[in-house]
Amino acid sequence: MNYKTFDPSKTYLITGAAGFIGFYLSKKLIGQGCRVIGVDNINDYYDVNLKYTRLNQLEPHEKFTFIKGDISNKELIMGTFEKYKPNVVVNMAAQAGVRYSIENPDVYIQSNIIGFYNILEACRYYPVEHCVYASSSSVYGANKKVPFEESDFVDNPVSLYASTKKSNELMAHTYSHLYKIPATGLRFFTVYGPMGRPDMAYFGFTDKYFAGEPIKIFNNGDFENDLYRDFTYIDDIIEGIVRLLSNPPEGEVQHSVYNIGNNSPEKLMVFIETLEKALSNALGKEVLFEKTFEPIKPGDVPATFASTDLLQKAVGFKPETSIEKGLQKFADWYVDYYEQR
Structure with missing residues (x-):
């Protein structure tokens, strides 16, 4: 296996630095002695206090520079590239969420299409050694063949969010072809962990429990054909990215796409039971969610399951944190964080 080890002498531009993955990646790189330029618009898609809590852990570091701004602002992005001349750019800024894309399509086009276009244009005029960007497992749509492999047909997205992520892959491929920009897309599979996104199911379930409300499960109460998800713990995601x-792609068109998933899908109901146990441990009392069952929502897919063979071949790594371990870390963090507020 022949891949380059990490180089701490580089300057990294990370968009979405106050977001879940962007924060952990920035923290990891700063810890390795790298210079990190973080960009984030701190939008209110979810609790901005959590974003500021993450930022407060980054900002004291002299190697970290924060720029509050939107990647859809081309002047800001071009100016940032010109001033800081990053060696590597990691685009984690995006409007996330499948269901929200049905209610608010404009913001997805603005951030995920125009914003990413601006990043690629900046890489064109201020060349970088590697442009890494967030794609999503949602590009696989309602594919029945599992596990999902990077070579699978992904031209049938079932949400606008998925369409924007597929568009990102096509745009990056084109810019790699035309301007020799080495680019890598990462198809993330249901990322979870401490300081995660409150719009994600595990976080929302926990919020509902503490609010004394029932949780909604979108599987029609069909336990035989329950939803499957490839839940991937944040530390595994960061290790894969780092x-x-x-290791930018080589070849005629320097563009690659990798799955980063746990390669071990869990039934949603098993995940919920594991979360109940983790919260029971954190609180020292039995936790059972009150549950209501509803039909699957438009844009949701019944199963996600990542093949991680390509990632393992490229950099010798596959995610393997169990949901028992990962959800316990989340539950401990959640109880501690919200008790202090």
């Missing part, structure tokens, strides 16, 4: 940063 290993890829110094």
Whole structure:
């Protein structure tokens, strides 16, 4: 296996630095002695206090520079590239969420299409060694063949969010072809962990429990054909990204796409039971969610399951944190964080 090890002498531009993955990646790189330029618009899609809590852990570091701004602002992005001349750019800024894309399509086009276009244009005029960007497992749509492999047909997205992520892959491929920009897309599979996104199911379930409200499960109460998800713990995601940063694609078109998933899908109901146990441990009392069952929502897919063979071949790594371990870390953090507020 021949891949380059991480280089701490580089300057990294990370968009979405106050977001879940962007924060952990920035923290990891700063800890390795890298210079990190973080960009984030701190939008209110979810609780901005959590975003500021993350930022407060980054800002004291002298190697971290924060720029509050939107990647859809081309002047800001061009100016940032010109001033800081990053060696590597990691685009984690995006409007996330499948269901929200049905209610608010404009923001997805603004951030995920125009914003990413601006990043690629900046890489064109201020060349970088590697442009890494967030794609999503949602590009696989309602594919029945599992596990999902990077070579699978992904031209039938079932949400606007998925369409924007597929568009990002096509745009990056084109810019790699035309301007020799080494680019890597990462198809993330249901990322979870402490300081995660409150719009994600596990976080929302926990919020509902503490609010004394029932949780909604969108599987029609069909336990035989329950939803499957490839839940991937944040530390595994970060390890995969960091290993890829110094290993840009080679070849005629320098563009690659990798799944980053746990390669071990869990039934949603098993995940919920594991979360109940983790919260029971954190609180020292039995936790059982009150549950209501509803039909699957438009844009949701019944199963996600990542093949991680390509990632393992490229950088010798596959995610393997169990949901028992990962959800316990989340539950401990949640109880501690919200008790202090």
